[in-house]
Amino acid sequence: MSDPLRLGIAGLGTVGAGVVKIVRQKAQLLQSRTGRPIEITAVSARTRGMDRGVPLDRYDWEDDPVALARRGDVDVFVELMGGADGPAKAATEAALETGKDVVTANKAMLAVHGKALAGAAEAAGRVLRFEAAVAGGIPVVKALTEGLAGNEITRVMGVMNGTCNYILTRMESAGLTYEEVFEEARALGFLEADPNLDVGGIDAGHKLSLLASIAYGTEVAFDAVELEGIGAITIEDIRQAADMGYRIKLLGVAQMTGRGLEQRMTPCLVPADSALGQLEGGTNMCVLEGDQVGQIVMRGAGAGEGPTASAVMSDIIDIARGTRISTFGRPAAELKPVTPATSATPAPYYLRMKLADKPGALAKIATVLGESGISIDRMRQYSHVASEAPVLIVTHKTSRPALDAALAAMPATGVLGDTPVALRIEQI
Numbered sequence: 001m002s003d004p005l006r007l008g009i010a011g012l013g014t015v016g017a018g019v020v021k022i023v024r025q026k027a028q029l030l031q032s033r034t035g036r037p038i039e040i041t042a043v044s045a046r047t048r049g050m051d052r053g054v055p056l057d058r059y060d061w062e063d064d065p066v067a068l069a070r071r072g073d074v075d076v077f078v079e080l081m082g083g084a085d086g087p088a089k090a091a092t093e094a095a096l097e098t099g100k101d102v103v104t105a106n107k108a109m110l111a112v113h114g115k116a117l118a119g120a121a122e123a124a125g126r127v128l129r130f131e132a133a134v135a136g137g138i139p140v141v142k143a144l145t146e147g148l149a150g151n152e153i154t155r156v157m158g159v160m161n162g163t164c165n166y167i168l169t170r171m172e173s174a175g176l177t178y179e180e181v182f183e184e185a186r187a188l189g190f191l192e193a194d195p196n197l198d199v200g201g202i203d204a205g206h207k208l209s210l211l212a213s214i215a216y217g218t219e220v221a222f223d224a225v226e227l228e229g230i231g232a233i234t235i236e237d238i239r240q241a242a243d244m245g246y247r248i249k250l251l252g253v254a255q256m257t258g259r260g261l262e263q264r265m266t267p268c269l270v271p272a273d274s275a276l277g278q279l280e281g282g283t284n285m286c287v288l289e290g291d292q293v294g295q296i297v298m299r300g301a302g303a304g305e306g307p308t309a310s311a312v313m314s315d316i317i318d319i320a321r322g323t324r325i326s327t328f329g330r331p332a333a334e335l336k337p338v339t340p341a342t343s344a345t346p347a348p349y350y351l352r353m354k355l356a357d358k359p360g361a362l363a364k365i366a367t368v369l370g371e372s373g374i375s376i377d378r379m380r381q382y383s384h385v386a387s388e389a390p391v392l393i394v395t396h397k398t399s400r401p402a403l404d405a406a407l408a409a410m411p412a413t414g415v416l417g418d419t420p421v422a423l424r425i426e427q428i
């Protein structure tokens with residue numbers, strides 16, 4: 001029988017406990033699929049002795065994840081602690097230095113240190129894999145690095161933060177405000193310890209930057225992701241977008257353009273009847289477009305014990321089978337520095353504003369848009385409330401700088417009742 005593959009697992013939260021359960025409960029299946037037993041040698045977590053729903057007594061315990069990473073009886077260091085720096089990075093580096101392969105779910109660490117860690121893995125002749133870092137149980141990293149490796153990737157899109165999608169879809173279905181649903185999400189335990197990672201778009205931005213690196217052969221450039229969270233979305237926007245045939249999603253888009261790499265994680269309108277528009281609750285969706293394959297849509301759980309542990313296991317199984325793929329699908333030294341696109345690809349925009357009930361108010365706004373070269377596609381005005389009328393405008397395709405110039409010129413018209421909301425309409 002082949003030698004067992006020996007795991008050291010650091011981090012025993014929901015995902016870590018899920019991995020331990022799979023290794024214990026599916027030993028036979030894993031062995032038959034890989035040709036060798038997969039075993040756990042040692043584990044590590046911040047607190048010992050708490051009930052994690054799975055017995056740990058047969059594994060050695062290490063208080064220090066770096067000590068776990070350096071053990072001679074560990075072949076694969078499984079990093080499930082999280083955090084861009086600190087113990088996760090120190091232990092990952094220690095594991096690579098001492099000749100271990102590494103499997104991680106840590107999007108923040110890879111978004112910041114991806115190229116350096118991938119380079120360290122290659123220098124050590126080891127692999128560093130991260131399927132669980134992006135979109136939980138959806139095998140999107142594998143799809144990009146392997147299944148679509150014969151394609152030029154033309155666009156990567158994704159709803160990759162389940163909490164934000166839960167909040168936006170629940171606001172619509174229950175008619176609740178952002179604040180009400182945010183509190184509900186907190187009570188359900190959906191929010192990260194720092195909720196801004198979710199609602200500020202940072203978590204999803206990390207994920208997008210990792211996919212962009214694989215898709216375009218560029219260094220991971222999280223700093224170059226245009227980020228906007230969902231905190232300013234109102235129930236009014238959701239209702240009015242729905243009225244015009246759209247849904248609002250925190251949508252990630254990465255595409256290589258003649259102006260450089262465009263990476264956006266922003267609230268966008270998508271057609272309500274599109275696959276992205278139909279995505280409900282905490283589910284994730286990744287949409288990949290390749291020059292040969294066309295469009296691939298992958299939908300599934302983006303978080304949770306089973307789905308995320310399933311993704312961790314797929315990397316462990318690859319290692320057990322001897323499948324060795326570079327972290328970002330090509331040698332780290334070949335990843336090119338990113339030239340960020342200076343402005344997003346032109347698109348139609350949805351604008352919402354309140355206008356004063358005065359003759360010529362609407363004409364003034366239309367003039368400002370016209371002076372920026374922006375043409376109106378559709379428009380609606382609702383009845384006045386306290387001498388102000390909500391107005392919705394859908395523009396023809398325009399560039400973001402042209403739109404920003406128009407938005408900057410609007411207050412001087414003296415007819416605005418509030419700050420206009422502008423959301424991009426993504427063409428799917």
Ligand code: HSE
Binds near residue numbers: 161162
């Ligand atoms: N907080 C994330 C989400 C899961 O809501 O999708 C972990 O990345």
